[in-house]
Amino acid sequence: MKIDRLYGITVYLLNHKKASASELARKFEVSVRTVQRDIDALCQAGIPVAAESGAKGGYSIPDTFRMDSQAITQEDYGLIFTALKGFSSAMPSPNIASALEKFTALSKPDNERIILDFSVLREGGETLIKQLQTAIRRKCCVRFTYTNADNMTRVHTVEPVALVYRWYAWYLLAYSTVREDYRTYKLVRMEQAEITGLPFTMEHAPAETILREHDRHSPLAHTTVTIRCRPAARSRAIEYLNGTVLRELEDGECEMKLSVIENEHLWFGTLLALGDEIEILEPERIRERVIRTAKNICSLYGQL
Template sequence: MKIDRILGIIIYLLNHDRVSAKTLAEKYHVSVRTIQRDMVNIASSGIPIYSDSGKNGGYSILPTYKLKNTNIKSDEQQMIIKALESLSTSYTNHTLDSIIEKYNSIIGKEGGQRIFWDFGVTKENQQVQNVNKILEPAIAEKKYISFHYRNAGGKESDLTVEPLAIHYKWYAWYLFAYNDEKKQYYTYKVARMRDVEMLNRKSIIDHGDIESHMKESEQNYYKTCINIEVHFKERESSLIQEYFPDCQIEKVKDGMCRIFIGVPAKERLWKALLLSFGDHVKVVAPEEYKKELIDIAEKFLSNYDS
């Protein structure tokens, strides 16, 4: 519908600095001419639309403009508040609690709750939550931090870095930071950080778009991943697909199937997950990874009288 498209365009423009008519046309599956007419309608409704011509031109909305809450549908408001409440089950933050309190006071309660989320099982221990409470103001005030760190391989070091962002992925919290000494960006697992202290030293470095640095760092990390070939009986396909939904299952022969899993070489989580399948799966390659799993299984059994 036209009204839904126009509202979608407004929200999209509010979240982006400058967007070309071609980009909007492709996103909403209409012609450039239709987008141009939509812009006229949006501007006539009182929303401050700006148009820049040229190679890098496009449409934008005055940065100080704010979309009123009444423009968000009731079911969308309910979805927002449930997402916030669910996030609070895995992340301790007083600001988040305050947002939920304020948002609950302005949205309608009609219709009843239809979607329930609970991320409580992903909530990390109090030590991680306490570290996050130090990292947040340090990031906001552009202050350096010092901490003791033990990586996945067991190597320990004392570090001083500029914290830039914390993010949640792979069921854990991570710190994205800049190391002055090495002139590089690094990602640290918060659970492995100890003795974290915010320093009086303040950063004067302009890092630009932090998100782009994070994406670049993540891509470089993925280049270090290895591909593991795993074989299993065809009847186990549904279980394998549940745990590895993005991996393509291939039929091999004699009722057997296989998948290829790209995993970080040093992370223990993947080794534990594969071992948890017992005799339902067989790691075929690479040979080094297979031998490592066998070694881990033998050491585990050595603790028992078997």
């Protein structure tokens, strides 16, 4: 509907500072001419859309412009309420509880169709998360002992920027004054964390910008693993390893493809847990790693 598109264009311009007609056309899947007509309609409705010509030009709305709260529907409020409620299950906070109470009054949810339960994210790290939140808010350095994936332990002093939940774990995005670069630290590997009181040495960019640049310069190396999967392990391989069936084999077996991050350990432990229900076909180094690990386990228990 046109009214939805007009609202969408307004929100997009408020969030992106400036956008060209071609960018808006791609975003909303219409022609450039339609975008131009929509901009004219917004201007006639009193929304101050400014147009700038040239290679770096585009449409923009002044930062001082504020939308009427009536533009947000009850369904919008309901979605925000659902997200806040799910977030509160992961990270209890008086601020989140207060915001949740306000949105409860605004949205008046009478029938929750979506329930987000992130309480599993609270396991083991609630105190540390609160401590790091305090350091981020105060812009103070933190010191902690950290053991990396290679089992090397040392003390780090960093400037914490944000807490990030990704790849099934909490991470701290922080600036290392020693390496003069941004790093991510897995919270479960941190010990003896303390707020030092030392102020930041610099003003940091928004966390999303830093994380995007960090990922671009340090891309995770994904490895494709091909396995032969018996019927009993099929659903678990799809659920826990995000496996994709390549072809069906005899007796209900199948050949499956997995995409894994080789220096992470969760996927490898899952493969071992599936035991003789799966067989690594390639790459050979992963197959040899499984064989070597299996021999070590048998040796430990005196079976070889």
